[in-house]
Amino acid sequence: MPIALQGEITIVRARIATVEPSEGGVVLRIDGRRYEFPDAWALPGLVDAHAHIVGLGIAQREAYLRGAQSKDECIERVGAMLSRRGDWIVARGWNHELWSPPQFPTAADLDAIFADVPVALTRVDGHALWVNSRALDIAGISETTSSPPGGAILRSDDGKPSGILLDTAMEFVERHIPPLTATDVEEAILAATDLCSRAGLTEIHDMDVDPTNLPIFTNLAEAGKLRCRVLSWVRGQHRQWHRAGILPTVGQLHRVVGIKLFADGALGSRGAALLDPYFDDPTTSGLLLLDRDDMISHIESALEDGFTSIAVHAIGDRAVRTVLDAFEEIRLRYPNSDDVRLRIEHSQVVHPNDLLRYVQVGAIASVQPIHCTSDATMATRRLGMRTQHAYRWRSFLECGVVLCAGSDFPVESHDPLLGIEAFCRRTPPHSQNPWHPEESISRRDALDAYTIAAHRAADTNYRRGRILPGMDADITIFDRNLETCHDSEITQARTFATVVGGTLYMHK
Ligand SMILES: [Zn+2]
Numbered sequence: 044m045p046i047a048l049q050g051e052i053t054i055v056r057a058r059i060a061t062v063e064p065s066e067g068g069v070v071l072r073i074d075g076r077r078y079e080f081p082d083a084w085a086l087p088g089l090v091d092a093h094a095h096i097v098g099l100g101i102a103q104r105e106a107y108l109r110g111a112q113s114k115d116e117c118i119e120r121v122g123a124m125l126s127r128r129g130d131w132i133v134a135r136g137w138n139h140e141l142w143s144p145p146q147f148p149t150a151a152d153l154d155a156i157f158a159d160v161p162v163a164l165t166r167v168d169g170h171a172l173w174v175n176s177r178a179l180d181i182a183g184i185s186e187t188t189s190s191p192p193g194g195a196i197l198r199s200d201d202g203k204p205s206g207i208l209l210d211t212a213m214e215f216v217e218r219h220i221p222p223l224t225a226t227d228v229e230e231a232i233l234a235a236t237d238l239c240s241r242a243g244l245t246e247i248h249d250m251d252v253d254p255t256n257l258p259i260f261t262n263l264a265e266a267g268k269l270r271c272r273v274l275s276w277v278r279g280q281h282r283q284w285h286r287a288g289i290l291p292t293v294g295q296l297h298r299v300v301g302i303k304l305f306a307d308g309a310l311g312s313r314g315a316a317l318l319d320p321y322f323d324d325p326t327t328s329g330l331l332l333l334d335r336d337d338m339i340s341h342i343e344s345a346l347e348d349g350f351t352s353i354a355v356h357a358i359g360d361r362a363v364r365t366v367l368d369a370f371e372e373i374r375l376r377y378p379n380s381d382d383v384r385l386r387i388e389h390s391q392v393v394h395p396n397d398l399l400r401y402v403q404v405g406a407i408a409s410v411q412p413i414h415c416t417s418d419a420t421m422a423t424r425r426l427g428m429r430t431q432h433a434y435r436w437r438s439f440l441e442c443g444v445v446l447c448a449g450s451d452f453p454v455e456s457h458d459p460l461l462g463i464e465a466f467c468r469r470t471p472p473h474s475q476n477p478w479h480p481e482e483s484i485s486r487r488d489a490l491d492a493y494t495i496a497a498h499r500a501a502d503t504n505y506r507r508g509r510i511l512p513g514m515d516a517d518i519t520i521f522d523r524n525l526e527t528c529h530d531s532e533i534t535q536a537r538t539f540a541t542v543v544g545g546t547l548y549m550h551k
Pocket of ligand 1 (some may be wrong): 095250480
């Protein structure tokens with residue numbers, strides 16, 4: 044049965060009461076009031092299953108370096124915005140893979156323009172920090188500072204810190220950057236959820252949430268100000284949720300459902316943990332940030348605290364295998380844990396022997412289709428022949444793995460249409476040719492990944508993800524049929540309106 048429909052949908056007290064298909068457009072009756080959308084099509088509300096809401100809101104305000112074609116362009120953009128936190132200049136989004144040559148920048152590049160103020164610029168994937176000498180001084184990082192476990196201080200030929208910090212080494216500097224104020228965070232959440240709503244999203248799975256931000260989400264939800272439902276997976280790498288005393292919560296617009304852990308870093312900075320060394324740097328196979336036993340003990344504490352979902356970031360095939368090992372042990376120790384959703388965020392490089400293990404341990408693959416098309420060139424450099432094991436969407440579905448989708452915004456655009464297109468066409472920007480087209484998926488499977496499967500990943504599929512009587516009234520109304528339109532039309536679709544729990548938001 045198709046999931047896009049035209050006809051009359053009656054909504055009573057936040058739920059869908061009746062659905063009467065008919066041609067010509069969509070009519071909504073919400074608690075007695077009638078709204079007409081001629082020629083439009085309704086889809087179950089789209090979900091972004093992996094995103095960073097505060098990050099997107101802040102990116103609207105602070106210099107954002109995504110897409111910058113050179114380090115000079117980054118430095119220019121930073122100079123133009125001068126986005127500050129206290130004395131610090133901060134920004135994010137640079138990607139040296141887009142530059143020629145694709146080399147990490149250095150502190151000296153920044154020192155030439157910013158000699159006296161500390162500068163900290165986060166890489167697009169959040170796994171590397173580019174700082175100037177002033178920032179290195181403030182953080183006390185010198186020639187004699189050794190790299191921390193799970194991180195690296197990169198050095199130039201003379202042995203001095205080069206100005207690039209990877210993964211846990213970033214914390215040396217980050218702890219000196221003044222935090223955002225509660226007002227900054229509130230404004231960021233409102234800006235981000237408004238953008239998402241206009242792009243057709245009705246629900247966001249917010250990952251790696253800072254525990255101090257949770258009350259701000261709750262207050263906004265209770266005041267009816269969130270235009271999308273928000274589900275939070277709280278930061279857990281150092282048991283932050285536990286130390287902050289965070290427990291699961293229930294609510295219509297905001298719920299705290301799980302914790303988020305990191306098994307490794309990212310491919311771009313060679314922090315993703317691979318089973319074999321990197322193709323373009325045989326001296327390293329990446330970093331595992333948590334081993335199996337630590338992962339198990341974190342997950343056990345989260346389950347004891349009553350959380351029903353565990354999301355673990357794993358990009359490299361070694362990290363994915365380690366997470367599967369941990370999940371397998373959790374399922375053995377908790378034989379009645381069927382209602383616990385175990386998710387592997389990104390699931391980018393998966394060894395063939397591990398595909399079926401997702402099904403065996405009940406792990407959900409949470410992927411970001413635009414990562415594949417944006418990173419195809421870089422992934423080829425990093426992985427060589429192993430790219431055939433990367434971004435294996437169709438293989439997941441053929442094995443029966445639940446595949447849900449998100450954008451990882453602000454790492455990538457929050458627009459779900461870009462992700463749906465990437466799922467189906469798998470074609471990098473500026474290229475005519477699909478990349479490993481054997482792993483592309485059908486339109487219907489792509490839409491399911493943004494709807495019903497995303498709800499399975501949050502255990503809400505019994506009440507969300509389809510336009511059927513009894514379901515929550517979460518609906519997105521587009522100007523065309525996204526289930527059947529030509530591939531080339533997907534990203535041209537316009538959102539007319541979204542409905543979240545029966546509340547209508549008009550977008551055009
Ligand atoms: Zn993320």
